[in-house]
Amino acid sequence: MKARIAASAALALGIALGASGCSMLTYQATTEHYDASDGVSVDVGELDLRNILIVSDDGVDGTLVMTVVNNGTEDVDLGVQFGVGGGETVDIEVEAGSEVVFGVDDIEGTDTVEPVVLEDIDTLPGAFLPMYFQYGSAEGVEKLVPVLDGRLPEYKRLVP
Template identity: 45%
Template sequence: MRARIVASVALSAAITLLVAGCGFITPQATTDDYDASDGTNATIGDVKVLNAIVVSDNGVDGNLVTSVANNGSERVTVTFQFESTEGKSDSKVTVASGQIKKLGVDEVFLLEGINSEPGSLMPIFVQYGSETGKQVLVPVLDGSLPEYADLVP
């Protein structure tokens, strides 16, 4: 009788280990950072650019829609530089310490001469102060979806 109990316990432990054991070696998807929406994210020093997209119907002028979070202790001026039809162009925005600034929603954050068709990725170089900047490939979307229709410049 005792041998049967020991065998049952051993069998239960083996089944439990086999069924749940893969959880010990399988990576958890919730620990992976990824861009969960249509836009893209970037971190430059204490500044985060969140869910950046460019909305354009004609591929000539675009509205940069993003949130810029300043996690630093000082106000910063963030530069968005891109290759336009006229050469290098840049647009700037100032963000106070500890603040998040939304661009392109209440009023258009216009990028002129973007030369990027909807469906493409537009390279934008983001930089502030003496921090090393980063090139971000920002998706260009059109206004065909209702959530973007009001964002077309």
């Protein structure tokens, strides 16, 4: 009798492990962060920069598209440096506790601003533009930002 109970318990344990063991040992891709859009994302201090991309048809001038969320309690001037070897710098004001969308207009619940046109990016569509984001004493972050063209309807109106 005891042998039957032990055998039944062992069999039940074996079935349970066999049925769920894969998720215990297999890599779970859903635990990894990824950008579900065309742009890239980066965090700089208290700022969350999301879906960063450049739209340009000629690779000379490009429109900066991104969303900046200031999670802090102070206004900041975000410095955006672009180009190989440092290049140009653009300063962008972001108020405390705000979400600002650059390059896109009429999004309910967010502040939208005039497009930021980066001149002389010297990066053809399909390539990546090195960009450096930093403000105040927060540690800056360098990121390779994709340059897209205006072939897609949602980007056509963003071409400078």
